[in-house]
Amino acid sequence: xxxxxxxxxxxxxxxxxxxxxxxxxxxxxxxxxxxxxxxxxxxxxxxxxxxxxxxxxxxxxxxxxxxxxxxxxxxxxxxxxxxxxxxxxxxxxxxxxxxxxxxxxxxxxxxxxxxxxxxxxxxxxxxxxxxxxxxxxxxxxxxxxxxxxxxxxxxxxxxxxxxxxxxxxxxxxxxxxxxxxxxxxxxxxxxxxxxxxxxxxxxxxxxxxxxxxxxxxxxxxxxxxxxxxxxxxxxxxxxxxxxxxxxxxxxxxxxxxxxxxxxxxxxxxxxxxxxxxxxxxxxxxxxxxxxxxxxxxxxxxxxxxxxxxxxxxxxxxxxxxxxxxxxxxxxxxxxxxxxxxxxxxxxxxxxxxxxxxxxxxxxxxxxxxxxxxxxxxxxxxxxxxxxxxxx
Amino acid sequence: xxxxxxxxxxxxxxxxxxxxxxxxxxxxxxxxxxxxxxxxxxxxxxxxxxxxxxxxxxxxxxxxxxxxxxxxxxxxxxxxxxxxxxxxxxxxxxxxxxxxxxxx
Numbered sequence: 001x002x003x004x005x006x007x008x009x010x011x012x013x014x015x016x017x018x019x020x021x022x023x024x025x026x027x028x029x030x031x032x033x034x035x036x037x038x039x040x041x042x043x044x045x046x047x048x049x050x051x052x053x054x055x056x057x058x059x060x061x062x063x064x065x066x067x068x069x070x071x072x073x074x075x076x077x078x079x080x081x082x083x084x085x086x087x088x089x090x091x092x093x094x095x096x097x098x099x100x101x102x103x104x105x106x107x108x109x110x111x112x113x114x115x116x117x118x119x120x121x122x123x124x125x126x127x128x129x130x131x132x133x134x135x136x137x138x139x140x141x142x143x144x145x146x147x148x149x150x151x152x153x154x155x156x157x158x159x160x161x162x163x164x165x166x167x168x169x170x171x172x173x174x175x176x177x178x179x180x181x182x183x184x185x186x187x188x189x190x191x192x193x194x195x196x197x198x199x200x201x202x203x204x205x206x207x208x209x210x211x212x213x214x215x216x217x218x219x220x221x222x223x224x225x226x227x228x229x230x231x232x233x234x235x236x237x238x239x240x241x242x243x244x245x246x247x248x249x250x251x252x253x254x255x256x257x258x259x260x261x262x263x264x265x266x267x268x269x270x271x272x273x274x275x276x277x278x279x280x281x282x283x284x285x286x287x288x289x290x291x292x293x294x295x296x297x298x299x300x301x302x303x304x305x306x307x308x309x310x311x312x313x314x315x316x317x318x319x320x321x322x323x324x325x326x327x328x329x330x331x332x333x334x335x336x337x338x339x340x341x342x343x344x345x346x347x348x349x350x351x352x353x354x355x356x357x358x359x360x361x362x363x364x365x366x367x368x369x370x371x372x373x374x375x376x377x378x379x380x381x382x383x384x385x386x387x388x389x390x391x
Numbered sequence: 392x393x394x395x396x397x398x399x400x401x402x403x404x405x406x407x408x409x410x411x412x413x414x415x416x417x418x419x420x421x422x423x424x425x426x427x428x429x430x431x432x433x434x435x436x437x438x439x440x441x442x443x444x445x446x447x448x449x450x451x452x453x454x455x456x457x458x459x460x461x462x463x464x465x466x467x468x469x470x471x472x473x474x475x476x477x478x479x480x481x482x483x484x485x486x487x488x489x490x491x492x493x494x495x
Contacts, residue, residue: 043422043423043424045424045425137435169425169429170425170426170428170429171425171428171429171438171442173435173436173438176434176435176436177435183429183430183431183432184429184430185430186430186456186459186460189426189429189430189460191426191459191460191461191462192424192426192462193422193462193463238459238460239459244461244462244463244464245462245463246462246463246464270422271422271424272422272424272426272462272463273424273425273426273462274424274425274426274429274430274460276429
């Protein structure tokens with residue numbers, strides 16, 4: 001049997017994997033993108049909020065194909081319902097809004113359509129895409145490349161690549177193949193649940209509810225979801241509460257200052273997942289292997305946002321691999337470290353800073369003080385003057 | 392004869408020698424979110440066909456963080472008795488009452 005050879009094989013076609021694959025192909029590399037699912041993006045484990053800047057910086061055109069609703073700002077609430085509104089339609093009316101020459105600040109996307117859109121972009125850039133294909137294992141071999149075992153529609157097969165890119169999410173098995181410690185501590189993984197609901201009004205803002213009472217260790221959210229629908233969700237750190245995410249969400253919907261607003265809500269979808277409020281992975285590379293996106297914990301530890309960071313790491317990884325393989329360097333551990341260095345320089349170091357901020361907040365034992373710190377941090381974070389605006 | 396007591400640890404970050412468990416998932420409530428896998432310190436491959444932690448094989452770490460992280464609390468476990476069979480290979484059997492000491 002002839003073993004197919006690629007420059008790059010990417011496992012997992014989410015925002016990070018599809019973007020890495022697309023950019024690598026644009027750099028002239030022969031790329032295979034695999035995903036074990038039949039429908040990308042599903043089951044949805046994400047609220048779907050992404051900044052316009054995040055899309056555009058990765059060369060992704062905002063499109064009705066995947067956008068559910070444009071976003072113009074934020075509403076930050078403390079546990080009693082007092083709030084700070086940061087509406088860019090009012091702060092910078094010439095730049096942000098619905099009229100001509102004005103734009104949204106960001107979007108809430110349908111992850112099923114969005115992930116498919118990004119995969120299609122990769123495919124059109126020349127990437128070969130295999131769905132219903134899961135990764136089984138990989139071994140670096142003597143010629144400086146690696147062999148990757150896949151299972152595609154039940155058929156086991158082996159392909160060769162110079163570099164394997166693990167983009168298989170928070171549950172990353174690819175990282176574990178190389179002995180990287182990808183699992184996240186219980187104290188740093190928010191357990192999240194969200195409902196897509198009917199009959200809850202929204203106003204083009206991402207609403208964030210802080211306070212230990214409603215979401216211990218994390219926050220609750222109300223996001224517009226298009227067509228008059230909304231999304232109510234929260235994330236909790238389980239070591240900080242006896243209630244699970246489902247019980248905590250029930251408590252938020254029925255008991256919080258929003259209970260009147262939610263009183264007629266009807267649940268249309270149930271989604272959930274883990275969101276790391278953690279530091280980035282310390283080692284994101286091994287021989288013939290790098291990790292991108294959630295698998296490398298490229299997630300903002302304050303907001304839990306991971307789409308923008310996944311797209312950005314995909315651009316960095318794709319361009320890096322293009323350069324590396326053009327110069328015929330061996331993709332060993334030593335040479336692949338440069339990817340992580342570039343990533344740290346671009347956004348990783350800022351994420352480490354955010355992680356320190358997050359730690360300081362949640363290590364504060366006095367609940368009232370901690371609640372105030374989180375509320376203030378969130379309010380500052382989304383303000384026009386925030387130094388962290390770009391991640 | 393060595394007797395290991397089952398230690399109920401309230402700090403899941405500390406991994407102690409515990410009685411192995413077999414996890415069970417109530418699929419009706421499972422939302423296939425994968426949080427249990429993300430938090431699991433097992434080696435690669437300790438997963439089910441539905442992107443959850445493995446079911447039907449013993450977990451010797453038994454840290455239970457997968458049960459804690461589950462947003463809908465749909466992971467449960469049964470304790471298994473560990474032992475060696477006549478050929479010197481380990482075997483596990485279900486322990487009905489779930490509280491018994493393990494005798495190795």
